[in-house]
Structures are given as structure tokens and as C-alpha cells.
Amino acid sequence: MERAQRAAALAARHENLAATTDNDTLRSFHAAIAATHRRIEERHTVTATLHQTYADRLALCDKADQSSRSCAIPSFMASVATALGSTGAAVTLVGETPEASVFATSDTTAGAAQDLEYTYGEGPGRDAVRFGLTMAGHGQALCRRWPNYGPAIAELGVRSVAATPLLVVDRPIGALTVFDSSTEAPTELSGLERLADALADTLLMDSAIPESMVLYGQVDVRPTVHQAVGMVAEQNGCGASDALALIRAHAFSTDMPVTAVAEDVVARRVRLG
Template structure:
């Protein structure tokens, strides 16, 4: 992939965009990103395991890793709710722990990971422009692995990855919106059909029929859609679709 000391931004961007197209979900893309980052940055020096942390208010938190080593490092941070990666994601700052044997920050987390083989950590925040909070989590099998050059490489990678993550998150949001819209259309269709049935049975207008449906919903303490569905099923069992179904 990358054999020189400098990462090729165009190459990184193109490969990550390809992974977006090949991934069915954000979670799958983040896993591919973590693997790609680990492979790319490990070519520059000691073996580096990579994790990705993504914090989204509405849809919950997401995490991915290049392998079991990074997964363990990340999971322990989430367990104690502390660590360089969570700090980077939440504060939007780079956090570097070059010698875990001397590290005084995040005491519970550091105590837990001593002896795992990881000796230095770097966490770089993603610039997600308000879409979410996130960080690239890098774990090295060697002390002081992130010298100035390696830090520059990691920051360059995080900058390229940020654009791809923003795109992946927006695609996921559009898919969520589409699902919500389809659900709303399906619900509206059932209610409209039920109103039509009530109009026919009671020889009333649409407004009066809808009022009858609302009263039934209130009296039975059921959602309007559920009452409507029962009415429809009593007349014509089976699924009710919309003209917008794909």
C-alpha cells in the first residue's frame, strides 16, 4: 500500500472512498478504515493496532478495530469511561502517551492495560464538522513509537479519514431518514384506508370518520395506527402497501 515515509493523501482518500462504496453499513466501513489505517501506518515502523471511536448523540456510539488487540484496548476505555481515545474524541485534541509505564493520566485504564504488549498510544480526533465526535486510536508495540514523523503521518491519515467518515455518516443518516419516511407513509396509508372504511360503514364524511377513529384510539388507549390496522384487517386481511414501496 504505502511504502514511503509520506502517506499519499490522494491514495488514502481513494481507497477509503472505495471502502464506503463496498460497505453496506457505517460499522462495516469503520472496520475497513481501522484495518486500512493499521496496515498503512505499520509500514512506517513498529506494528500499530488501530481502533476507531465514533460518538453519535441520536444513534448511539460506534466502535471498530483492526483486530482483537485494538478491540481490547478500546473496550477497556469504554469500561472505565476514560482514556486517550475518549479524551481525543470528546475534546477534539490529540492525546499522546509515549511511555505507558510512566503514564499518570487515566489511572484505572492504564493499570488495566499494562502487560498487554502495548507500550505507547496516540489518539487523533476526527474533524466531523458537527456530524459526530470521533477519534483514530493507535496502539503501538513499543515505547515512544510515535515520534514527530509518525505523529505527522497519523494526523495526516486522520485528516483524510475525516472526510470519508463524514460521507459515511451522512449516507447512514439519509438511509435512516428514508426508512422513517417509508414507515410514516405506511402508517398514513393504513389510517387513510381505515377512514375510508368508517366513511362507508357510517355514511359520514372524512372529517367525521377521522374523529371516530381518534375516539376509538383514545377509548382503547391504543395508537391511532394500531386501531386503524385492526379495522382494515377485519375488512380485508393482509398487508396494506403504498404506491411508494420500492
């Protein structure tokens, strides 16, 4: 919380200066600086709360191990889901295209939902990145908005989703998505957006955090998919986007995850094209 406290002190200082000056230009200047530090304070407060929640989960797991009860290492994204009052959560980071992505999820259902979005090339996370806006849907609206993805996640028991972009200097670098089994409207969206802002600024883009420890190292880079795309592209003399489309088409027609098809391609159990 030390960073949040420093930002709060700076904000209070500029708020006081804005309130006591008779100069309109200086008042606007100090008010703007104060608002910036209040945003920074909120980001660090949210981040500190997430870290503490995750630390508490690790401590409980450690106690279970010491008492001879096995305990799987908890997912950091499960703490994110808890903070948002959702049953599951996922973060996706993208490169120049949504296909060049890494992701982290809270549980197997969230992971399966992310695989479906990757397989079908549609869904809330992709749209959040594409349009730079928060996307949400629940119940039958999921199927109307995403005709392939919607019915597929319903089979996982997911009835409500919301995704918001992770923004760095107003440029989407990924998305934070939450999943719920309730058919009610998605989680309170302003809270989702505030948490995404904190993740983008203080966890994902903090140069003090080694790359290997971003999100506590709990990320999947889909290396097999990238390798399979290269092999299919070479075999068919096509570009990477067309190669990925072939892999997706095969996954769709065989009702397999994209990652499973990629493994078959790399193992040369299947040839596409």
C-alpha cells in the first residue's frame, strides 16, 4: 500500500493548492495533477488488495500442506475473479494480431472458454480488443452476439460474460474477461474496468516485475499452436492467418480444441490443406 499512500499524499497536496490559489490557470493545473494521482492511488490500492488476497490463498494452501492435506497452488486469476464477484476470470495479452496471444485463467472452465474464443475467432475478449470497449452479454444475448462462441460456452455452464480492454496509452494490449453461471446481467462493469486499468498499469506493464513473473508466471503462450501454424503455412504455401484458419476449421469440424489439433499437426498425425 506504500505506493498508494504516496500517490494519495501527492493528490491531497495538489488538491489543497487548487483550493487555495486565486489563479484560474494554476487551479486547473493543480486539479489535473491531483486527479492523476488519485487514479494512480486507486490502481495501487486495487493491486495491493489483489496481492493480499492471493497471499492469503497461498498461506492457506501452505497450512494445508503442513497438515498433510494436499493443496494445488492457487491461481492468481482466481483472486481476480473473487475480487469481481465472478465465478471465473481470464486475462489475454495480444501482439500485432489477436492470434499472437498469451493468457492466464482462474480455472479449467475459464481456460476452456478462452480456448473456444480462440477456436471460433469470436467472443467478448476479441471484441474488447478490436473496438477498445467493454463487451458484455448474458442468456440468449450471448448466442445472438456470438453465434458460435455463445452456444459453446453455454455447454460449459457459462451463462454470463463481460470483457474490457487492457489499455496502455489508450491502446488495447489485451482483455480481462469474467465468466458467471448466472443468467443475470454481467458483473458491475465499472469495477471490471477499474481492475483492468490496475492490471494493465501496475502488473502487466511494471518494468520492476521480471517477464517470467508477470501474473506470477501463470501464463500460457500456446507455443504448440504457433509451431503448428508455421508448419501448416509451409506445407500449403500460405500465410500465417490462412494457416490458423485451416487449424480452426479442422478444430471446429472435429469438435476438438485448437491446441489439440495443433499437437496433432506438430506430431504429424494430421496434415491440413
